[in-house]
Each structure stands twice: as C-alpha cells, then as structure tokens.
Amino acid sequence: MAIGSKELRPTELDTFEDERLVDELKKAKEELFNLRFQSATGQLESHGRLRAVKRDIARIYTVLRERELGIRATPVAVEAAPKATKKSTKKAAADEAPAADTVETAEEK
Numbered sequence: 001m002a003i004g005s006k007e008l009r010p011t012e013l014d015t016f017e018d019e020r021l022v023d024e025l026k027k028a029k030e031e032l033f034n035l036r037f038q039s040a041t042g043q044l045e046s047h048g049r050l051r052a053v054k055r056d057i058a059r060i061y062t063v064l065r066e067r068e069l070g071i072r073a074t075p076v077a078v079e080a081a082p083k084a085t086k087k088s089t090k091k092a093a094a095d096e097a098p099a100a101d102t103v104e105t106a107e108e109k
Contacts, residue, residue: 008056013063015075025060028053 008024016024032053038044066072 005052005056008059010059010063013059014072016063017075018064018067021060021064025057025064028057028060032057 008028013021032050035044035050035053039047039050044050063072067074
C-alpha cells in the first residue's frame with residue numbers, strides 16, 4: 001500500500017512542469033505546517049497524514065533534483081488545442097463561408 005497523496009504519484013509528477021512542482025511543494029509544506037500545529041495542540045485526528053505529506057514532499061524534491069542532474073526528463077510543454085464544440089465548429093464554418101465568397105468575388109474581378 002502506497003502512502004501519500006493519490007494525485008502525487010511519481011508517474012504523475014513526471015508530467016508536471018517545474019513551476020507546478022514548486023507550487024505542489026508549497027502546498028505540501030503548508031499542509032505539513034498545519035498538521036504539525038494540530039498535533040501540538042492535540043487536535044490532530046489522523047497521524048498517518050503527517051507521514052504521507054512528508055513522503056509527498058520528499059517525492060517532489062527527488063523529482064526536482066533528478067531533473068537538475070538530467071536523470072529524469074523534463075516534460076515538453078504541450079500547448080493544448082482548444083476543444084471543438086458545437087458552437088465553435090458552427091462559428092468556424094460561418095467564418096470560413098464569407099471568406100470563401102470574398103475570394104471568389106476577388107477572382108471574378
């Protein structure tokens with residue numbers, strides 16, 4: 001049984017860019033601070049969460065360091081194309097139709 005966040009698996013961390021890894025690291029450190037504070041005041045209900053967050057932090061540090069050393073590949077930034085919706089395809093078709101008409105009229109002259 002793996003301990004840690006389900007969203008911070010090593011395979012998932014490979015897909016994150018460095019900026020997002022740093023953001024996740026900040027979030028995990030804040031959560032660890034809050035958990036330690038709760039533990040000190042006696043309000044902590046799940047002591048296992050402390051261990052899980054520490055492991056998440058260690059995982060993120062490991063991925064960052066491996067990228068620095070060139071052991072692990074940095075993901076290539078992929079620009080996502082906007083998804084085609086019914087409205088956008090109709091609008092694109094409408095935009096193309098007048099353009100075709102203006103081309104024909106220019107050729108006719």
